[in-house]
Amino acid sequence: MYWSYLKTGLRNLLRNKLLSAINIAGFSVGLAVSFLIILWITYEVGFDKFHENAENIYRVVTEFEKNGSPDNFAHTPAPLGPALKEEFPEVLEYTRCSGTGKTLITCAENQFWGDIFVADESIFKTFSFRLQTGNPETIFSSPHSIVLSQNMAEKYFRGKNPLGQTISVGFDNQQVYTVTGVLENIPSNSQFHIDFLLPFSRIAGNSGWGIKNYTTYILLNAMGDYKSLQNKLRQFMEKYSPDKNTKLHLQPFTRIHLFSDLRSDLSSNVHYTKLVLYAAIALIILLLASVNFINLSLAKSALRNKEIGIRKITGASNKQLKSQFLSESFMVTFVSFLLAIPLIYFFLPVFNEFIDKNIVFSQLFNLKSVTVVIGLLIVLSFVNGLYPAFILSSYNPMGILKGNFNSRQHSVTHVRQTLVIFQFVVAIFFISGTLLIKSQLNFMKYKNLGFDKEQVIIIPAFYDEVKQKSDLLSGEIKKSAYVKEISFTSYLPTERGYSQNVWWEGMEKNENRQMNWIAADENFVDLMGIKLKMGRNFDKNQESDKHAYIINEEAAKEIDWDMPLGKLMDITEKGEVIGVVEDFNFKSLHSTVAPAAIKIFPGVYKYIYIKTMPNSVSSALTDVKTIWSALLPDRPFEFTFLANNLDEVYKKEAKENKILNYISLFAILIAAMGVLGLSSLLVTNRIKEIGIRKVNGAKVSEILSMLNKDFVIWVAVAFLIAGPVAWYSMNKWLESFAYKTTLSWWIFALAGMLGLGIALLTVSWQSWRAATRNPVDALRYE
Numbered sequence: 001m002y003w004s005y006l007k008t009g010l011r012n013l014l015r016n017k018l019l020s021a022i023n024i025a026g027f028s029v030g031l032a033v034s035f036l037i038i039l040w041i042t043y044e045v046g047f048d049k050f051h052e053n054a055e056n057i058y059r060v061v062t063e064f065e066k067n068g069s070p071d072n073f074a075h076t077p078a079p080l081g082p083a084l085k086e087e088f089p090e091v092l093e094y095t096r097c098s099g100t101g102k103t104l105i106t107c108a109e110n111q112f113w114g115d116i117f118v119a120d121e122s123i124f125k126t127f128s129f130r131l132q133t134g135n136p137e138t139i140f141s142s143p144h145s146i147v148l149s150q151n152m153a154e155k156y157f158r159g160k161n162p163l164g165q166t167i168s169v170g171f172d173n174q175q176v177y178t179v180t181g182v183l184e185n186i187p188s189n190s191q192f193h194i195d196f197l198l199p200f201s202r203i204a205g206n207s208g209w210g211i212k213n214y215t216t217y218i219l220l221n222a223m224g225d226y227k228s229l230q231n232k233l234r235q236f237m238e239k240y241s242p243d244k245n246t247k248l249h250l251q252p253f254t255r256i257h258l259f260s261d262l263r264s265d266l267s268s269n270v271h272y273t274k275l276v277l278y279a280a281i282a283l284i285i286l287l288l289a290s291v292n293f294i295n296l297s298l299a300k301s302a303l304r305n306k307e308i309g310i311r312k313i314t315g316a317s318n319k320q321l322k323s324q325f326l327s328e329s330f331m332v333t334f335v336s337f338l339l340a341i342p343l344i345y346f347f348l349p350v351f352n353e354f355i356d357k358n359i360v361f362s363q364l365f366n367l368k369s370v371t372v373v374i375g376l377l378i379v380l381s382f383v384n385g386l387y388p389a390f391i392l393s394s395y396n397p398m399g400i401l402k403g404n405f406n407s408r409q410h411s412v413t414h415v416r417q418t419l420v421i422f423q424f425v426v427a428i429f430f431i432s433g434t435l436l437i438k439s440q441l442n443f444m445k446y447k448n449l450g451f452d453k454e455q456v457i458i459i460p461a462f463y464d465e466v467k468q469k470s471d472l473l474s475g476e477i478k479k480s481a482y483v484k485e486i487s488f489t490s491y492l493p494t495e496r497g498y499s500q501n502v503w504w505e506g507m508e509k510n511e512n513r514q515m516n517w518i519a520a521d522e523n524f525v526d527l528m529g530i531k532l533k534m535g536r537n538f539d540k541n542q543e544s545d546k547h548a549y550i551i552n553e554e555a556a557k558e559i560d561w562d563m564p565l566g567k568l569m570d571i572t573e574k575g576e577v578i579g580v581v582e583d584f585n586f587k588s589l590h591s592t593v594a595p596a597a598i599k600i601f602p603g604v605y606k607y608i609y610i611k612t613m614p615n616s617v618s619s620a621l622t623d624v625k626t627i628w629s630a631l632l633p634d635r636p637f638e639f640t641f642l643a644n645n646l647d648e649v650y651k652k653e654a655k656e657n658k659i660l661n662y663i664s665l666f667a668i669l670i671a672a673m674g675v676l677g678l679s680s681l682l683v684t685n686r687i688k689e690i691g692i693r694k695v696n697g698a699k700v701s702e703i704l705s706m707l708n709k710d711f712v713i714w715v716a717v718a719f720l721i722a723g724p725v726a727w728y729s730m731n732k733w734l735e736s737f738a739y740k741t742t743l744s745w746w747i748f749a750l751a752g753m754l755g756l757g758i759a760l761l762t763v764s765w766q767s768w769r770a771a772t773r774n775p776v777d778a779l780r781y782e
Contacts, residue, residue: 480624
């Protein structure tokens with residue numbers, strides 16, 4: 001019986017090749033896009049869950065007040081871990097770790113900038129990191145041990161045994177380390193990204209409760225209750241820490257990636273609300289594809305009325321007819337899925353590239369994914385086939401054969417109209433979102449930030465040797481005809497920068513405040529084009545300026561100084577305020593300009609800024625590289641541009657815009673395919689009517705107007721629904737920015753016009769063919 005259903009369904013598919021192709025192609029695209037998003041969501045939800053003891057691992061978080069507001073900080077003092085293990089028997093292990101940032105590494109005659117990670121040797125007990133070679137019990141027996149990742153070992157030792165080989169680490173006084181182990185590659189959905197691992201004991205000055213520079217994880221025994229332990233931490237801190245304003249709390253390890261947004265998190269987390277949003281998008285894409293199937297099935301009902309009527313008269317029951325239509329739905333869904341698999345395989349590398357992840361194709365075929373896929377396909381088959389099956393099987397056979405089923409057809413027509421409107425609501429919404437995000441990105445790109453970001457080269461200057469030769473290097477570079485100015489600074493837009501306790505003249509005794517500050521020399525303000533509001537810039541010839549401060553307008557407002565010049569303040573040392581600059585956006589446009597100070601502080605300079613003459617970047621780079629090679633022959637020359645670094649600040653928004661672009665494209669494609677199939681059927685059903693109208697003198701333009709009118713009305717209704725929903729959603733999205741573009745009416749109008757244009761272009765092709773057809777052929781059409 002079921003074989004008979006499949007054969008009948010296959011014949012029906014082959015009988016209407018164009019509609020079947022549209023149906024299957026649209027559903028395949030919808031499945032491919034949705035499964036890519038589902039793979040991404042699965043990847044994010046599975047973060048850090050490969051560790052055997054993941055459910056018993058917790059991160060210790062520091063909580064204190066910053067400028068009157070609670071501030072959670074992922075870093076803790078070094079003595080915390082040992083003290084917790086000693087004080088509480090439920091703490092089995094602790095692991096302290098930290099990244100050192102970019103460090104110069106010399107490995108197998110290669111010199112490059114790399115990231116060094118430091119951790120206690122208990123990292124192999126707390127977490128499920130496995131060594132390819134080496135003994136985890138003795139791997140850090142020497143403080144000069146180093147562990148490489150599998151990727152780094154293969155990259156730099158190329159098949160040789162790296163054990164016993166030496167690696168030099170550091171800018172100036174390079175330390176030599178011996179390779180004692182190779183770490184198996186860590187799954188990419190981990191908050192740890194380790195290329196080079198050093199023992200925690202190598203960190204200088206890692207003791208003291210007042211220095212909070214390290215992330216501390218603890219492993220509790222299976223019976224340990226973290227909430228009970230958390231309640232004991234207040235008393236614990238009173239015993240061990242002199243800082244009475246600092247609190248501690250525990251954060252479950254497996255919840256960090258989706259629910260944490262702390263300062264100094266090890267990796268860039270994804271908030272769970274984003275995953276909910278993308279899950280909703282995947283569902284909407286699937287619904288769009290399902291709507292096509294349902295719509296085309298209902299539209300084809302006019303072509304199958306006689307078939308249904310004859311089968312019912314010859315004894316077919318409603319149950320058998322429902323089974324027939326559901327079998328066809330299962331067939332289309334299964335064939336679509338088979339076609340979706342190569343689409344997923346082909347587009348996964350592209351998808352990985354623009355979401356910046358490393359999702360593997362095999363993830364689709366693990367037990368959990370296969371279970372989800374099978375369940376989803378069964379649900380989709382029922383969703384696609386159930387309504388058409390009930391509608392078509394409920395027709396009265398005598399009424400069908402007599403052509404008397406108008407009331408039922410009216411009901412089906414209303415459903416079809418609603419489904420088409422839904423498709424265009426989704427398409428217009430996504431188009432509006434794409435246009436708005438693009439508008440905001442352009443706004444951020446071209447907004448006046450209070451400084452000139454163009455034609456500024458940034459060179460890393462971490463070495464003491466560079467700082468020692470700063471005057472010589474600066475003097476030589478300035479001789480280039482292509483260089484306008486040079487400055488040494490600690491500032492980089494993509495870094496958090498410095499924020500420290502601050503004192504100012506007139507502050508209350510018990511007041512505890514913090515302020516952002518930038519370490520920079522006397523050329524920084526001029527090079528960046530930051531405008532002085534009052535006072536003066538730093539002067540190299542003024543010895544006292546080494547202790548002075550320049551503040552921005554927001555700092556003067558925060559301190560409530562009417563005349564800041566000559567007032568005293570203290571961030572790194574006590575000094576006078578000699579100037580006030582106009583506010584400039586030294587951080588992301590997500591937040592308003594914060595109070596900030598600029599201070600000469602050579603000890604923390606990390607970058608050289610070089611402002612070039614107009615249209616002279618390439619020539620300036622050539623000169624600077626030649627000078628660098630002459631003065632610092634043993635140091636690699638690397639550079640970036642300030643404008644590019646600022647673009648990195650909004651990388652997340654650029655990624656969201658790219659994702660929405662693709663989603664909008666696929667939504668439009670699926671909707672257009674559905675409209676194409678639907679218009680083809682509607683035109684086919686009205687062939688004789690069109691022929692009669694033409695014989696009676698109807699013009700081509702009148703026929704086109706008649707056939708297109710319904711789609712214009714449907715898109716107009718969709719626009720009236722999508723417009724307010726898009727406006728509300730986009731307005732909520734813009735709330736995350738302190739500086740934002742205007743939510744202009746033209747964004748929604750353009751989205752509506754694009755939706756209408758797509759509909760008319762899709763429909764008009766079919767309408768034109770029908771309107772220009774010979775009416776005699778139309779009247780003879782069967």
